[in-house]
Amino acid sequence: MxxxxxxxxxxxxxxxxxxxxxxxxxxxxxxxxxxxxxxxxxxxxxxxxxxxxxxxxxxxxxxxxxxxxxxxxxxxxxxxxxxxxxxxxxxxxxxxxxxxxxxxxxxxxxxxxxxxxxxxxxxxxxKLMRQLDKEYFRKIEAVEFAVKYDDGRDPNGILRADIVLVGISRTSKTPLSMYLAHKGFKVANVPLVPEVPLPEEVYKIPRNNCVGLIISPEKLNKIRQERLKSLGLTSDANYASFERILNELSYAEKIMKRIGCPIINVSDKAIEETADQILEVLKKERSSL
Missing domain, CATH: 3.40.50 (Rossmann fold)
Structure with a gap:
């Protein structure tokens, strides 16, 4: 009680x-x-x-x-x-x-x-603040998109992206995707690996939505050697060999030509510089349609 x-x-x-x-x-x-x-x-x-x-x-x-x-x-x-x-x-x-x-x-x-x-x-x-908020949330959505469709994890994002980046390993696809996402673009990136079949969506990308990334063999060799060292592996692994790199670059260029997309060489370029070039190239591609 x-x-x-x-x-x-x-x-x-x-x-x-x-x-x-x-x-x-x-x-x-x-x-x-x-x-x-x-x-x-x-x-x-x-x-x-x-x-x-x-x-x-x-x-x-x-x-x-x-x-x-x-x-x-x-x-x-x-x-x-x-x-x-x-x-x-x-x-x-x-x-x-x-x-x-x-x-x-x-x-x-x-x-x-x-x-x-x-x-x-x-x-x-x-409601002017809400307009600013829309811009902010658009960037957040773009970043989430770039994370979800990074490194070819899900081919469903390829045809939904504003920009698709294709290239072999260590051509700055991921950092470029994130940088462009912070500018409000939905970016998907797809790795080009000779042994891994590409999803069919890659060949359906409009050429004015896609950019191929290449790099000089010498630069890529150094980058991959450093990557192997950071992983505790020997620098003479096949991943960093010139023969492997040349084969990958040759394969990548064939894919890019088949897609018909513009190609940018990222050798010795800062992420910001490459990103600006990507936007400029795509702007020209879209204006020519």
Missing amino acids: YENITKCTIRLDVILIIEKRETVYVVSDSVGETAALVVKAVATQFNGDILTIEHQSYVEDFNDIEEVLQLAAKHPTIIAYTIVVPLLKEYLDRRAKEEGIVAVDLLNPLMDAFMKTFNKEPNHQP
């Missing part, structure tokens, strides 16, 4: 705490993430763990603002807002004052400082 009373007391305490929670309404003509972060940062200075944050996103007209005011008028609260459309901002300021509700503008004071200091006018256009 005592145990039951204790449980009830705890529940009652929780209910009382919930009823006493302070509320801030985050109002925005976009998602409202900026306002929410600012509110949380301030709330931590006032035992923010008992603060309730209510969101009203994508405010587009006076009715949206009136809905928030009706809710906020029921109990002491604060409205923290990020609204860049002047007409909506002015309406919210006026109506909040009439209702006796504290409304805090989180953007316009800084926007005014920008205007005065840099002598520039703002766009007063909502």
